[in-house]
Amino acid sequence: MLQQRSDTAFSYLYDNYSGALNGIINQIVPESETANDVLQEVFVNIWRKIESYDPTKGRLFTWMLNIARNASIDKIRSRSYRNNLKNQTLADNVNDPLNLQVIKPVYDNIGLRKIVSQLKEEQRILIELSYFQGYTHEEIAKVMSIPLGTVKTRIRSALIQLRTML
Amino acid sequence: MNIKEYIASGIIESYVLGLATDQDRAEFEQLAAQYPEIADARTRFELELEKQVFASAVNPPDDVKEKILNTIGETGTSVNLPSTVSIEHDITPSRNQGWLRFAAAASLILFIVSGYFAYKFYNQNKELTTKNIELEKERDSVANIASEQQKIMNDPNVMVVNMVGTEKAPKSSANIYWDSTSRNVWLVVKNMPKLASDKQYQLWALIDGKPVDLGLFDPPDNKVILKMNNTQKADAFAITIETRGNTGGPTLEELQSMGKARLQ
Numbered sequence: 140m141l142q143q144r145s146d147t148a149f150s151y152l153y154d155n156y157s158g159a160l161n162g163i164i165n166q167i168v169p170e171s172e173t174a175n176d177v178l179q180e181v182f183v184n185i186w187r188k189i190e191s192y193d194p195t196k197g198r199l200f201t202w203m204l205n206i207a208r209n210a211s212i213d214k215i216r217s218r219s220y221r222n223n224l225k226n227q228t229l230a231d232n233v234n235d236p237l238n239l240q241v242i243k244p245v246y247d248n249i250g251l252r253k254i255v256s257q258l259k260e261e262q263r264i265l266i267e268l269s270y271f272q273g274y275t276h277e278e279i280a281k282v283m284s285i286p287l288g289t290v291k292t293r294i295r296s297a298l299i300q301l302r303t304m305l
Numbered sequence: 306m307n308i309k310e311y312i313a314s315g316i317i318e319s320y321v322l323g324l325a326t327d328q329d330r331a332e333f334e335q336l337a338a339q340y341p342e343i344a345d346a347r348t349r350f351e352l353e354l355e356k357q358v359f360a361s362a363v364n365p366p367d368d369v370k371e372k373i374l375n376t377i378g379e380t381g382t383s384v385n386l387p388s389t390v391s392i393e394h395d396i397t398p399s400r401n402q403g404w405l406r407f408a409a410a411a412s413l414i415l416f417i418v419s420g421y422f423a424y425k426f427y428n429q430n431k432e433l434t435t436k437n438i439e440l441e442k443e444r445d446s447v448a449n450i451a452s453e454q455q456k457i458m459n460d461p462n463v464m465v466v467n468m469v470g471t472e473k474a475p476k477s478s479a480n481i482y483w484d485s486t487s488r489n490v491w492l493v494v495k496n497m498p499k500l501a502s503d504k505q506y507q508l509w510a511l512i513d514g515k516p517v518d519l520g521l522f523d524p525p526d527n528k529v530i531l532k533m534n535n536t537q538k539a540d541a542f543a544i545t546i547e548t549r550g551n552t553g554g555p556t557l558e559e560l561q562s563m564g565k566a567r568l569q
Contacts, residue, residue, distance in 0.1 A: 146374070148413055148414050149373075149374065149377070150370075151414065152413065153370050153373070157364070157365055157369070157370070158359075158362030158363060158364045158365070159355075159358045159359045159362045161362065161363045161364070161365045162358060162359075162361045162362045162363045163358055163361075165363050166361070175365060175366060175369055178365055178369060179369060179372055179373050179376070182373045183373060183376050183377055186373075186377050187377070189413050192413075194458065195338060195458075195465065195480060196334055196337075197321065197347060197348075197351055198348065198351045198352075198355070199413075200351070200355050200358075201321055201351045201354070201355075204354075204358060205323040208323060209323070249361050250357070250358065250360070250361025251357060251358065251361070253361075254357070269324050270322060270324060276326065291326070294315075294319065294324060295314060295315030295316070295318075295319060296315065298315045298318035298319055298322070298324070299313075299315045299318065301318070302318055302350070302353070305353050305354070305356075305357050
């Protein structure tokens with residue numbers, strides 16, 4: 140049986156995947172220091188939860204990517220983060236019952252987010268809200284005053300369209 | 306259910322990106338376990354997504370790695386990689402302190418190796434090409450163990466049967482991998498508790514209503530894939546609890562889990 144050092148396993152994981160995961164984190168969390176914090180959290184979580192990864196459900200990278208995306212969304216939705224934003228420049232939108240800010244992101248010129256920005260507006264908004272900002276179908280339906288079923292169907296069409304652009 | 310329509314419906318993209326509702330997600334997982342075409346379609350999209358995300362990789366500052374290592378508090382300790390265990394020899398793996406964590410780290414390496422296939426696509430990025438070479442070296446060094454497990458799980462001829470718990474043991478679960486060409490049968494335990502020392506689990510194939518023994522086994526300590534007896538046919542698989550070394554038929558009152566084999 141082969142002997143392997145566990146810190147080599149971690150190094151392997153970090154060296155090969157940190158760049159890609161960091162890329163997606165940076166597309167959701169624009170401040171680089173905060174993004175680095177999220178990256179750290181993400182790798183600690185991956186390392187601690189590795190036993191829960193189920194290979195029959197998909198690839199390892201997909202599992203890690205979803206951890207990274209969820210951690211990024213949790214960060215931007217956290218109270219401390221929002222408070223910081225308010226203190227800086229952005230004003231609340233009074234017509235916005237969920238305090239949902241669908242601002243045109245300034246960091247949409249890279250990666251997945253760049254591709255999403257090329258979708259037609261109706262589809263872009265849905266992917267922006269659901270994928271990059273973590274809003275549920277219900278929340279989106281409420282804010283946009285469209286039926287829940289429509290949200291789901293439109294998201295599906297948007298994703299099919301998005302895939303042709305990958 | 307029309308598989309082709311299902312695959313084209315956007316559910317694959319939705320599931321992989323983490324956007325599916327809980328209900329759709331559960332349904333997808335069940336169907337993907339049942340239909341290899343769906344699992345394959347999932348893998349195809351996963352690879353496309355991976356390629357895209359890697360293309361916009363951003364290297365983090367050098368000190369981040371150190372900070373993470375400090376947090377997880379890992380030191381350089383040896384870990385044993387799991388190997389496929391033949392049930393006749395019943396090898397008990399040696400235990401290291403903290404083996405659970407290290408065995409997880411070891412199985413992690415095995416699945417990282419599957420990342421090798423994703424790197425085949427990344428020609429233009431020189432950094433990733435270098436990593437490809439490193440990956441190949443890593444893969445070759447764990448080749449025997451990794452390639453065997455990966456071959457089994459990714460082989461299109463291999464049918465996955467999800468063993469679902471019974472009323473007696475609702476949480477019992479395992480996966481059977483049945484190769485339709487070689488007729489080999491492998492078992493991966495997912496949730497099956499250890500038994501008293503005079504008891505063992507036994508796997509059965511149900512053929513034309515009759516149970517056929519495919520082997521006795523104990524749930525392994527680490528994530529090994531168990532090789533069971535071959536079977537030409539199976540309508541379904543079943544796992545029961547028997548006395549250790551049972552030579553008789555199945556004790557159906559102790560049925561733990563069952564799974565239907567998909568028709569060829």
